[in-house]
Amino acid sequence: MNTVQTDVAIIGAGSAGLPAYRAAKAAGASAILIEGGPHGTTCARVGCMPSKLLIAAAEAAHAAQHTAPFGVHVDGTVRVDGREVMQRVKSERDRLVGFVLDSVDAIPAADKLTGYARFIDDGLLQVGDHTRVRARSVVIATGSSPVVPxxxxxxxxxxxxxxxxxxxxxxxxxxxxxxxxxxxxxxxxxxxxxxxxxxxxxxxxxxxxxxxxxxxxxxxxxxxxxxxxxxxxxxxxxxxxxxxxxxxxxxxxxxxxxxxxxxxxxxxGRKSNFEKLALHNTSLTIDKHGAPIYDPLTLQAGAHPVFIAGDANGVLPLLHEAADEGRAAGTNAARFPDVAPLKRRASIAVLFSNPGIAMVGARHADLEPGTFATGEVSFEDQGRSRVMLKNRGLMHVYVDKASRQFLGAEWIGPDAEHIAHLLAWALQMKLTVDAILEMPFYHPVVEEGLRTALRHAVAALQLP
Structure with missing residues (x-):
């Protein structure tokens, strides 16, 4: 049995684990990256990227089948070849996974271990049947898995x-x-x-x-x-x-x-991948679902030098959030007991449908009734949307009545993924509705629909 000592052990080499490793090394700590499953990140292998490849094929098929209203007639039937669709999905997926694997290959061999890790005690890990790792701090970045009832x-x-x-x-x-x-x-x-x-x-x-x-x-x-x-x-x-x-x-x-x-x-739904970790061998406080209780700001589990990052903690299962959490967890693990809270970015969520769905900032369900005004726009008669025959959608923006600050938005409509970024930036900059309306809106663009919603919110603010 081989035994190694390190400052930081990172369990999981995905979207949170890789940034955690790099952050720990940048902070001057020694670090070991442990992975028992396939490398390549959930996003690249089975999540964000292959799903968008399938969606891109679907968008092409849908567009080809709906050209007649433009006066453009496709002779014959639009044929979808499922084998060709899936071949492109898999080949492009494999190409993207390859980029991640290249970055893993660049990590020194001495800093990588292959095998599932489990705790023997608070600071001692068993990896596979071949190595024990004694670590001063541990980052758990084991991701999540689909639930099948x-x-x-x-x-x-x-x-x-x-x-x-x-x-x-x-x-x-x-x-x-x-x-x-x-x-x-x-x-x-x-x-x-x-x-x-x-x-x-x-x-x-x-x-x-x-x-x-x-x-x-x-x-x-x-x-x-x-x-x-x-x-x-x-x-x-x-x-x-x-x-x-x-x-x-x-x-x-x-x-x-x-x-x-x-x-x-x-x-x-999905569940956090804690079952292989043998957390019962530690002194961590575990909740009824078998997950360590931790601080969502510092990502630290109680007073222990253990940090939970990425999909494993279930807070915001998004790629950019996982990367941010990984960096914060790696830095805190390296500098323990000197830990710092993670600075969260503005909340943003996108559903890549047709038309798209997006949410930015505060959800409608979380807002206190009477404290905010709602601005609305329908995209059904919005100029550019109608030109493109993408005129389906409804948007609500929420503005604080006292400060006039933009709080959030929920909507379905064209170009939702792009408008979501504009609003997320405005939210992170703590802009008022008036400041956003001072920004340029070119004509004719779908974003003019956002301007309509914001103007409607201003009018609602003036109501008694």
């Missing part, structure tokens, strides 16, 4: 999670998507636009991350134009029948529906 686990290979989609060699004919969160809606709509018969079944009335009732209702109606969407339904039975799955579910209106699907894609 018990009722679907008997379906064998007919139940899949989003990771499995990107290993397909061809597109299926018919699929049920369980869960109406970001992953379920993105993949469900992409597959539908590529010709797959899709039913999305939600349980709690969710429509992605939205909390504003008006925006959520608009988005639900919009998605129903792409696929069968039951935002509030209960799956009563899911049974394997040969190479298919028969599902019986009850809709929110009480209708009982039975249908048969080639696959069931479960997007019912």
């Amino acid at each position: 018990a009722k679907y686990q008997a379906l064998g290979e007919r139940v899949i999670v989003n990771d499995d989609v990107f290993e397909w060699s061809d597109l299926p004919r018919k699929i049920a998507v369980i869960g109406a969160g970001v992953i379920g809606l993105e993949l469900g709509q992409a597959l539908a636009h590529l010709g797959v018969d899709v039913t999305v079944i939600g349980a709690r009335g969710r429509v992605g991350p939205l909390t504003d009732p008006a925006i959520k209702a608009y988005a639900e109606r919009t998605f129903q134009n792409s696929f069968r969407f039951e935002a509030q339904a209960e799956v009563e039975v899911a049974t394997r029948v040969g190479d298919a799955v028969q599902i019986r579910f009850r809709t929110g209106a009480g209708e009982v529906v039975e249908d048969t699907f080639e696959y069931v894609l479960v997007t019912a």
